[in-house]
Amino acid sequence: METLGNLLSFVRSAESGSFSAAARRLGLSPAAVSRNVAQLESNLGVRLFQRSTRKLTLTEAGERFLANVGSGLDSVQAAIADVAGNAGAPSGILRLSAAPGFAKDFLLPLMPDFLQQYPAVIPEWQVDNRQVDLIAEGFDAAIGGGIELAQGVVARAIAPAHLILVASRQYLAGHGRIERLEQLATLDHLAMRSVQTGKVRSWMLQSSDGQRAPLEITPRLLVNDPQALCQCARLGLGVALLAVPDVLPYLQDGTLERVLPDWHVDAGQIYLYFSSQKLLPAKTRAFVDFLVERARADRWQSLLDARQSSAHASAHIR
Template sequence: METLANLESFVRSAELGSFSAAARQLGLTPAAVSRNVALLEKNLGTRLFHRSTRKLTLTESGERFALGVREHLDGLQSAISDAASERGEPVGVLKVSVALAFGMEYLLPLLPDFMQRYPQVRIDWQFDNRQVDLIAEGFDAAIGGGFELSQGVVARTLAPAHIIAVASPAYMKGRRKPATPEDLADLDGIVMRSASSGRIRQWSLRNAAGAVQQAPLRHHLVLNDPAAMTRAAVLGLGVAMIAVPDALPYLDSGALVRLVPKWYADAGPISLYYASRTLMPAKTRAFVDYLVDAFQQRRLAERFAGSLG
């Protein structure tokens, strides 16, 4: 009977088109993945891949075998994970992706309680301001906004991602307080350049009555990271348009003040992304339920709502 490691190495290599990519997802070396596939081919008595220095492609036999085994592998892995301890407790490595500033402020403080509650779950978190491919890169979950929902991935909304205008009290000292978003044009802007398009992000703000106005900030300081924009605003370098979660600790401490507080921009939701499996691994289910409950207990959706002023 074939081992799960051999089958998993074959399926991931077929999906990703290389032993190296499969190895990164599985936490193995490329040599180990290649050996597993070679052993599977030996046991089956047939070649599953055409190998070259540039490309890995399935043979006709490999395509038939992949179709037969792929749909059952995720369920088998989940069943093994759930049965890994006698009490059915969550076990295994929990691989999560989250933006650095958001993760440091709102997720890391949850870890002590989560790890005490689920001692057999090992944490493997990556703090990175990018949209990962959950399936291809082997993540159990990701927290952020605007992820492309590829096949097999679902999103669960945690809170709104509202953008607000902030500045330091020192910067605003002696300056006229803006009454409307259009008045922000008189102030120095800390603006963001998109890494993908190279363009400066412009915002239109709205209020509870449904009115919409442009927020035409001058390009006084151009940065490419929200955390850097927040820090620049705290240093008194101008006005920044940033997400409420990034601004909240500094608003609470008084290091930043909110300008035109009845106005905000809606950048979509902050969501929890994870693979939609018939049998979700117990470790992933535990994390999803824990995070959703933590956001509700701490009323973070309400706190992140810039529409509430």
């Protein structure tokens, strides 16, 4: 009978592609993880990994073994954690990932209530503009968009991911009234390079009456961070395409104004990502239920919808 430690070392190493990454998730040394896997291979009489100096690759036998034990092992581990965690009471370190802007304005303000409800849970936030690998990097949950739904991960929509064109009031005052798409060519455009590809992404605008048109721009200035892009727009350097959560506070205080408010980019949804295992750790289940309820109570679906006039009732729309 194989030990749980040997099996966990194998599964986490297979998911992350390295003993070091698996060790970080399991709280062991890389040498201990390597020994556990070697012992498992010896006991089974087969090689599960092809090892190189750069990465681990599953053998054919390793792929079959992972498919057979992976999901079952997650259930066993979750059941153990559920029973051991003070009879299922939420406790322990909760590893979370989100983009800096959304975390600052929407997620971190919820923490006083969450900490009061769950005093034994310690949220550990990683705020970064990248798409994390929930399983391989050991996160309990992530909030954002575009994360690949790998095996064992589910996504729950919590708000629309809409982008809108914005500029400062001072900048727009010097360029006349912008009422048609063709007039965008007369403005200075601020753009962002993708963190993943290093390229300026192409976007498709759509109107409230169903029209669609590509956003064709020649950037006057480029950055690689949405908060920096928002700051450039606030400084009056030009017009920028930004997500509604990043600009909502500045629309409401009049620092920024929408350009062509009948048009927006639909980038899908903002999701809450977490493990699909049936027995989630109590700390993760508590956070999922808490965030879903607060998103509903605070009406994120309508607040962040660029098509809803009520979403920006206090904004000065040009």
